[in-house]
């Protein structure tokens with residue numbers, strides 16, 4: 001292959017793009033496929049955000065290049081969001097950076113901060129982008145195995161001493177994808193003090209920060225005093241404001257990492273369309289009433305799905321955050337075999353856990369971001385599954 005680099009030849013297609021291919025094939029065969037593999041909200045972008053975008057589209061000034069780090073107004077809106085939500089003060093000029101969706105920030109911060117041959121600690125199971133970006137930057141991945149018996153909180157005592165010494169960055173993600181795990185501030189306090197002691201930077205991926213249930217409020221890692229000495233947090237409007245396609249997020253926190261990331265980005269991109277940044281300001285500075293409405297919808301769906309899973313013997317509890325359910329496959333199945341069986345028997349796509357790292361084996365992830373009537377149909381089919389292994 002002349003026109004494909006070795007790196008890319010060895011890189012499997014993004015897991016979810018290969019699932020999409022399979023889904024298309026099945027639909028072409030006339031199968032009524034329900035996709036619970038989706039990791040994006042099905043609910044619409046709130047209308048006040050759309051109205052703001054429409055208004056900004058008429059302003060010709062918005063059609064020029066954005067400042068590299070994002071509009072001042074956008075960075076200020078992010079800072080005021082942090083002050084109001086978390087009581088955290090941020091300098092919009094040095095501690096806030098606009099992202100074209102947090103996925104690119106997560107991918108780009110690795111080459112911006114870590115040298116080839118150095119290592120990073122990555123949650124296992126975890127969002128696949130951490131390890132893929134490390135691979136592309138010749139950075140070694142050390143799995144931080146997250147265990148159900150610890151409610152998927154990090155346990156640093158499990159990590160080899162030499163691995164800790166070699167590590168430059170730690171990725172964390174709460175509420176978590178795929179595990180839907182949540183933590184309280186003490187877990188972040190512990191991580192910050194561990195990483196300070198070992199001179200490791202932290203990137204906290206807070207994509208689901210506002211997607212929480214039953215009065216639980218997800219903390220920001222920056223609420224830990226002096227966390228900014230070593231930590232950045234990446235956030236996104238994708239999941240809370242149903243704006244996945246708009247591509248707008250932010251990195252906040254440690255000045256040195258923000259500057260390194262801004263330097264890399266300014267050489268390869270020119271930030272997001274200013275009209276989108278301004279519409280995002282409206283979302284960030286709102287009272288988040290629409291987020292709460294969405295969360296209520298997800299939670300109703302969660303309750304139904306959890307009881308359907310329990311009824312076929314799959315042991316799972318209601319999560320406090322994210323729109324995922326992470327559950328063990330029935331005894332005797334691998335993740336892949338169970339996903340295959342659910343697809344052929346029920347026409348339902350679920351994501352096998354191994355897609356998220358070696359510790360994901362033996363689990364599967366399903367998403368509640370599917371319209372309620374389709375989800376009801378999926379629940380009916382799952383409840384009728386003949387897995388033959390009801391425990």
Ligand SMILES: *Cc1c(COP(=O)(O)O)cnc(C)c1O
Nearest residue numbers: 101102103127177207236238249
């Ligand atoms: C969806 C998601 C992201 C990326 O979202 P963007 O649309 O790129 O902002 C990042 N991390 C996790 C864990 C996610 O699930």
